[in-house]
Amino acid sequence: MSTRERFLDSPGSISTEKLFWQPDPNRPPVLDSVDVSLKSGHFYGIIGPNGSGKTSLIRHLLRLIRAEKGRVTINGTDISEFRRREIARLISYVPQKVETGIAFSVGENVMMGRNPHLKWFGFPEKEDRDAVFSAMRATGVEDLIDSQMSILSGGETQRVLVARSVAQECPWLFLDEPVSNLDIYHQFAVMDLLRDLNRKEGKTIVCVLHDINLAAMYCDRIVMMNNGGIVADGAASDVLRPELLERVYNVAFRWVEPPGESLRLFVPIPKPDRSAP
Amino acid sequence: MRRKRSPLLLYLSLSAALAVLIVAASSVGAADISALDSLHILLSRIPFIDRLADVSRLHPTDFTIVLFIRLPRVLLSGLVGCGLALSGAVLQGVLRNPLADPQVLGISSGAAFGAAVAISFGLSFSVIGIGGIAAFAFVGALLTMLIVWRISFQGGKTSVVGILLAGISVSSLLTAAITLIMVMRRDQLEKVYLWMLGSFSAASYLKVGFLFVIIVVVLALIAPSSFSLDILATGDDSAESLGIEAQKLRRRMIVLSSLAVAACVSVSGIIGFVGLIVPHIIRLMAGSRNRRLIPLSCIAGAIFMILCDTLARTLAAPTEIPVGAITAIIGAPFFLFLLWKARGKGVRL
Numbered sequence: 001m002s003t004r005e006r007f008l009d010s011p012g013s014i015s016t017e018k019l020f021w022q023p024d025p026n027r028p029p030v031l032d033s034v035d036v037s038l039k040s041g042h043f044y045g046i047i048g049p050n051g052s053g054k055t056s057l058i059r060h061l062l063r064l065i066r067a068e069k070g071r072v073t074i075n076g077t078d079i080s081e082f083r084r085r086e087i088a089r090l091i092s093y094v095p096q097k098v099e100t101g102i103a104f105s106v107g108e109n110v111m112m113g114r115n116p117h118l119k120w121f122g123f124p125e126k127e128d129r130d131a132v133f134s135a136m137r138a139t140g141v142e143d144l145i146d147s148q149m150s151i152l153s154g155g156e157t158q159r160v161l162v163a164r165s166v167a168q169e170c171p172w173l174f175l176d177e178p179v180s181n182l183d184i185y186h187q188f189a190v191m192d193l194l195r196d197l198n199r200k201e202g203k204t205i206v207c208v209l210h211d212i213n214l215a216a217m218y219c220d221r222i223v224m225m226n227n228g229g230i231v232a233d234g235a236a237s238d239v240l241r242p243e244l245l246e247r248v249y250n251v252a253f254r255w256v257e258p259p260g261e262s263l264r265l266f267v268p269i270p271k272p273d274r275s276a277p
Numbered sequence: 278m279r280r281k282r283s284p285l286l287l288y289l290s291l292s293a294a295l296a297v298l299i300v301a302a303s304s305v306g307a308a309d310i311s312a313l314d315s316l317h318i319l320l321s322r323i324p325f326i327d328r329l330a331d332v333s334r335l336h337p338t339d340f341t342i343v344l345f346i347r348l349p350r351v352l353l354s355g356l357v358g359c360g361l362a363l364s365g366a367v368l369q370g371v372l373r374n375p376l377a378d379p380q381v382l383g384i385s386s387g388a389a390f391g392a393a394v395a396i397s398f399g400l401s402f403s404v405i406g407i408g409g410i411a412a413f414a415f416v417g418a419l420l421t422m423l424i425v426w427r428i429s430f431q432g433g434k435t436s437v438v439g440i441l442l443a444g445i446s447v448s449s450l451l452t453a454a455i456t457l458i459m460v461m462r463r464d465q466l467e468k469v470y471l472w473m474l475g476s477f478s479a480a481s482y483l484k485v486g487f488l489f490v491i492i493v494v495v496l497a498l499i500a501p502s503s504f505s506l507d508i509l510a511t512g513d514d515s516a517e518s519l520g521i522e523a524q525k526l527r528r529r530m531i532v533l534s535s536l537a538v539a540a541c542v543s544v545s546g547i548i549g550f551v552g553l554i555v556p557h558i559i560r561l562m563a564g565s566r567n568r569r570l571i572p573l574s575c576i577a578g579a580i581f582m583i584l585c586d587t588l589a590r591t592l593a594a595p596t597e598i599p600v601g602a603i604t605a606i607i608g609a610p611f612f613l614f615l616l617w618k619a620r621g622k623g624v625r626l
Contacts, residue, residue: 064514088520099373099512102565112508116520122504168519 012075014038014061014091014172019070021056021228030056032228033070040171043198044206045219045236049249052225054208055096058174061206062093088116092168094161094175100150106160107145110136113167135167138193140186154181162190166197173197175207179214187211191218212253212266216240224248242266284569287562291576298580299355302587303347306594310339318343350480350590351583353544354600356488357477358551358582360541362574363492364534365552366559367499370506370567371530372437378553379538381441382531383425383448384418388542390451390458391417393469397462408479410472411543418539421447422532440531474599475546477586484544491540495533496575502526503567510565548601550608551578554615561615581608 015037022029031053038044038061046054059065060072063079072079074090082090092113113135114128124132136142139159144152152160158181165173173194179187195218197203209215215222215236222239224232226248232239242253245266252269304315317331318340361379368377379385395413425447429440455473459466505526509516513523538552555578556570563569582600585607589600 059514062518064517084517084522085520088518091518093514093518095512095514095518097512098515099510102370102373102375102510103560104507104510104565108507108564108566109511112504112511112519115504115508118504122501 012040013073015073015076016057016060016067017071017073019057019060019067019072021060021065021068029228031060034228034230036223036230036233038204038206038223040204041198041202042204042221043195043219044204044221044223045215046206046208046223046225047210047212047215048225048231053228054225055176056228057225058093058176058206058208062091062174063087064093085116088168088170090170091172091174092165092170094158094165094173094178096176096180097157098149098161100157103148103150105145106141106147106149106152107132107136109149109160110141110164110167113164116168131167131169135163138166139163140189155183155186158182159186159190162193166193170203172204172206175205177208177210180210187214194218212240212245216264216266240266284563284573287573288576291573291580295355295576295580295583298583299351302351302583303343305587305591306342306347308339308342310342314339315343315347319348345482346480349482349485350477350586352485353480353488354477354582354586355579356485356492357541357545357548358555358578358580359575360488360492360495360537360578361548361552361582362555362578363496363499363571364537365578366556366567366570366574367506367530367534368552369556370510371527372441373510373512374437374441375557376553377441378549379534379541380448380547380549380552382444382535382538383421383446383451384535384538385542385547386448386451386455387421387424388414388418388539389473389547390421390455391415391543392472392546393455393458396468396472397458397465411484415539415543418535418542421451422535422539426532471599472546473601475548475601475604476589476597476599477545478590478597480544488540488544492537495537496571499530499533500571502530503571506530506567507565546601548582548604550604550612551582554608554612555581557612557615 016034019031019034020029021031034053034057036057046057048054056065060067061079063072063082063084066080074082074087079087098109110132111124111128114124114131115122117128118124133142136145139162141156141159141163144156144160149157149160158178162175162178165175175194178194179190182190191214194205194207198205207219209219219236221234222232222236223230224239224244231248232244242255245251245253249268252271254267254269256265256267257263258265300316300319301312303319304310304312314335318335322344365378368379368381369375372381374381391413392410394417395410425440425443428447429443455469459469462469505516505521508519508521509523509526516523516526542548556574559570559573559577563573582604585603586600588607589598589603592598592603
């Protein structure tokens with residue numbers, strides 16, 4: 001089967017086999033024998049403490065880092081057999097930040113999401129402009145269209161990057177902490193948008209999150225990482241348990257259920273204040 | 278705000294200004310030929326318009342001066358300005374550094390080193406009209422490019438900072454070598470120094486043709502990547518996730534713009550500031566999109582250089598001021614003014 005046919009056959013899974021990455025030989029590996037298989041149709045949350053390997057895993061899944069030991073496969077085919085443009089039509093990526101040293105406007109930046117779909121010389125057509133405008137409306141950044149990226153707040157920048165990713169119109173969306181700089185309203189707005197994309201358009205969402213409650217509210221599957229390995233991988237309700245969180249984060253957790261809401265929230269419990277008299 | 282303004286007006290006005298400037302610059306000079314007569318001579322060579330020109334009373338030497346001394350010089354300076362501004366615009370984007378210019382990769386120093394070697398060893402031979410100095414300068418620039426290339430692209434991924442540091446180091450080393458040559462061959466010191474300051478006094482149609490071919494080829498290979506270059510400026514991860522082979526694209530662009538710089542420097546010497554400031558002026562006027570930035574920088578670079586060279590040869594005529602000095606005298610204060618104006622406005626150059 002040619003690469004093209006394989007590609008048109010929209011992928012059911014993106015997996016890693018014994019993925020190992022140790023960029024600095026004097027430090028422990030960033031990824032240590034990671035086996036994970038992401039299946040299409042889900043809303044994945046990737047959680048874990050700082051430095052647990054979440055971003056490195058995502059960057060391998062997009063071939064932003066080439067696997068040196070172990071491998072990454074899309075539908076069973078090694079990711080190195082795909083052209084970059086093919087991957088870009090399959091998976092869009094919201095990085096934690098982009099460079100803004102050379103000033104582009106918000107509209108120009110969101111249009112970049114259309115790159116893998118553009119034809120000769122990259123001139124946008126009507127469908128490209130339509131996709132850009134609807135993505136900007138969906139993320140609430142349409143009023144910023146002519147603003148320079150370099151003057152945006154952290155939260156606005158994140159929403160523009162989500163808009164760019166939505167405009168890319170891929171069956172899979174990878175997002176690296178897309179809501180870390182957002183206020184509570186916009187956190188829900190972005191997560192609601194992702195849930196809509198997942199439920200209504202059947203897109204697969206893979207989202208690195210620090211907020212365990214957001215993960216519990218929106219994700220149906222959770223991949224929990226620690227020290228470069230997978231600690232737990234399964235249904236959100238199975239993985240998100242106080243004892244497991246406590247072990248991974250080294251912080252005590254309790255469940256609380258706000259009266260009148262069908263919600264169960266995790267509350268981290270601080271260690272007792274030893275300096276108190 | 279920047280999007281709304283149509284770039285068409287900018288294209289038209291800059292192109293018109295360039296056309297007028299080419300004619301005007303060819304009409305002024307040290308020789309005692311009136312601007313009107315020069316204009317008639319130029320018009321007499323343009324098909325269809327030649328009937329308007331009345332050249333019956335003009336002396337043949339006037340034709341020679343205008344058509345074979347001034348015009349090639351104007352065209353050559355325009356092409357050099359175009360090439361330097363083009364590579365400045367591209368390098369600033371791919372190195373993600375607003376301070377990058379054609380000198381930052383050490384290519385100019387390589388050309389200067391080649392020229393210094395040729396001058397100090399008296400290699401002023403001439404092969405099919407291209408002098409030994411220009412040939413050595415071109416080879417020196419290309420060799421430097423290869424050295425910087427080897428150093429900065431060892432192994433797989435290289436950081437942008439690595440490329441910049443390699444360029445600056447090689448450049449310093451070559452500058453030191455040139456200083457040594459100048460000290461050892463004091464008799465040629467003035468000649469080397471003047472070459473390094475830049476001049477178009479040795480312009481010929483052969484050089485014009487050589488540079489024209491190289492710049493057209495380079496431009497034709499860079500232009501289709503305009504949008505990819507925009508995306509590359511947002512970071513390597515970001516660009517790769519959008520389907521661009523970031524490393525490959527950066528290498529190709531560095532080689533192409535280096536080639537243009539090597540060709541420019543070898544015919545003109547080192548002319549600073551054009552490659553640095555022209556793209557920034559265009560960014561302030563038309564935004565950072567390479568699809569506009571690259572062609573507009575080419576036109577504006579040509580205008581700026583023709584203007585500077587015309588001043589260089591007429592201000593103190595018959596003495597010629599090195600054109601590199603003029604570009605810096607006009608360019609530096611103008612650039613400082615732009616920096617001062619942009620300060621604190623959130624507008625990044």
